[in-house]
Each structure stands twice: as C-alpha cells, then as structure tokens.
Amino acid sequence: MRVLVKLALVASLVAMCGCSIFGSDDEKEDKSGVDPNTTEKMVYDNAQRMLRASQWEPAIRNLQLLEENFPFGNYAEQAQLELVYAYYRSYQPDAAIAAADRFIRLHPQHPQVDYAYYLKGLATFNNNGNSFDRFFPTDQSKRDPGASRESFAHFSQLLARFPNSPYAPDARKRMIYLRNMLARAEINVANYYFKRGAYLAAANRGRYVVENFQQTPAVPDGLAVMIQAYKLLGMDELASENLIALHTNYPEYPALMESGQFDYAYGTLQDEKSWVSTVTFGLFDSPVSPSFDTREIYNTIYFEDTQVAQEKYEPQQKERGWLNRISFGLID
Numbered sequence: 436m437r438v439l440v441k442l443a444l445v446a447s448l449v450a451m452c453g454c455s456i457f458g459s460d461d462e463k464e465d466k467s468g469v470d471p472n473t474t475e476k477m478v479y480d481n482a483q484r485m486l487r488a489s490q491w492e493p494a495i496r497n498l499q500l501l502e503e504n505f506p507f508g509n510y511a512e513q514a515q516l517e518l519v520y521a522y523y524r525s526y527q528p529d530a531a532i533a534a535a536d537r538f539i540r541l542h543p544q545h546p547q548v549d550y551a552y553y554l555k556g557l558a559t560f561n562n563n564g565n566s567f568d569r570f571f572p573t574d575q576s577k578r579d580p581g582a583s584r585e586s587f588a589h590f591s592q593l594l595a596r597f598p599n600s601p602y603a604p605d606a607r608k609r610m611i612y613l614r615n616m617l618a619r620a621e622i623n624v625a626n627y628y629f630k631r632g633a634y635l636a637a638a639n640r641g642r643y644v645v646e647n648f649q650q651t652p653a654v655p656d657g658l659a660v661m662i663q664a665y666k667l668l669g670m671d672e673l674a675s676e677n678l679i680a681l682h683t684n685y686p687e688y689p690a691l692m693e694s695g696q697f698d699y700a701y702g703t704l705q706d707e708k709s710w711v712s713t714v715t716f717g718l719f720d721s722p723v724s725p726s727f728d729t730r731e732i733y734n735t736i737y738f739e740d741t742q743v744a745q746e747k748y749e750p751q752q753k754e755r756g757w758l759n760r761i762s763f764g765l766i767d
Contacts, residue, residue, distance in 0.1 A: 491525035652734035
C-alpha cells in the first residue's frame, strides 16, 4: 500500500513539473504574439503605419503576423503583396523574389498581380551589387551579369503579360538600361581576352554584340573589337569588312583616321599603367593590349531611376533630413 502511495505522489510531481516546463495551452496562446482581443484590421493598420514610416522590419513582422493568424481574412492577399514591397525596400532581394513568386502562384488572376511581377524585376535589378553600391557607385557592367539577365527576363514577362500596366513604362526604361549594360559586359570580356592573347575569343564576343545587341552604345566597340582581333589573327578580309561597317555607321569613331584606315594603336593607348609598372618605373609590366570603351561618346544618355505612379498601397517616402543623410540613415 505504501508503495502505491509513493508511486502516486511521484506521478503527481511529474505531472506538476510537466505543466511548469511546457506550460498550458492558454499560456502557449498568450506567447504566440497575438492578443486574443486583436482584430485583423488592427494588425493591418499597424503594418500600414510601419510602412508609411519606412520601418521595414517591423512592417514585415506585422504583415507576417497578419498572414499567419488571419490567412483567410479580408487583408490576407493585400498583406502578401505588401510583404513583397517591404522585403524589396529592406534590401532583401531574395526574400522579395520568393514572396513575389508565391503571390503570383497563389493569385494569378489578382487585379494587382502585375505589381508583383514589377517588384520581382526590381528586386533582381538591385541584386547585382552590394550594400556599398548605394553610397559608392561602381561600374555594374564589370560584375557578373547573371542578375541583369534575370531582371531583363522578369521585366519582359511583365510587358508580355501586361503591356498596358502602369508599371510598363518604367520597366521598358530599365530593360533598355539592362540591355546596354549586358552589351557593355561583353565588350569588357573581349578586352580581357585581348590581355590574355585570346584574339579569336575576343572577336567572337565582338560579333555577339553586333548580332544580338543592335542599337546599343556598345555596337561600335563591338565592330572595333572584331577589326582589331581579325587583324591580329591575320584575317585581313574579315577585318576590312568590319572596317567598312564601322566607317559607314560610325564615321566619328575615334580609332578611325582621316584616311579611313583603322588606328590599331588606338586601343592600346587607352590602357592605364598597372601598379606594378608604377612602383617599378616601368621595369616590370604585362604587355600592352587593346582595350575599347567609347561610352563617353556613344552613351551620353545615362539611366535615371524613374519613379512610376504606384497604387495607393505604396507608401510615399518622407523627406530625408541632413542629419539622416550624413549618418547614412543611422539617425532619423
């Protein structure tokens, strides 16, 4: 009998410990982050305040909370769409792209699904650099063009599905910029091949630009690359054919002499001395190689980030004060 009593006491203690460790269902509900008296509209309005204040992380948490606790509510779809925007503005491009794909998959007939496609393109558009690029601009054409190709494809999909979308004009401008940058990236690779002595590979890059990126500012450099490369390969006939094309379409190209001949020393004059050559006063340096970049002549119109009139759910950005600017946003 005493043994049974002891076992009963032990069982009671274990049950009490279990309750104190794991907690009751009511306690779990209290720790879920949602007050039982909180309504869907209250959570949505709070998220809107965060978005208007550009407080992206709190806005993301509120939008996630809304979707998790009111998945079939009146604001569920809107919260999913605004979550894409919040991720994009908080410099989380991968999360923004994933959220946009999810919204498109779940709501393909939504009246504002074009905005999801647009934000997807924007997120990929800005995924080609790093955080320092916001303060110290760099030549994006010298980076991996993979993100640029993806962004171009996303904007193309937007225009194909929604040609009359209010976001279409801005998408077209960004596609022009991306196409120009992709063409310039090919010329950069060709210049690198010149340094490596891979003249045939350089000629192929130049031909690819001329054939696939017509009407971009890189086309004259593409012709010049082929002329230089074919000359170095001893293919004078091909060099002459491309020289005629360059002279006919771009008579002011700086490598063209008054006689109409190509100045094969022009590209080599554009190279800068390496640091090895500088510190050794020219005793040690790699061989001088051709390099072509005439953006200052043929690409005089630079891309500007045009703001398109957004729907009512996109918050307006407040004016940044001088203290916010000099502190890079640390002080607001």
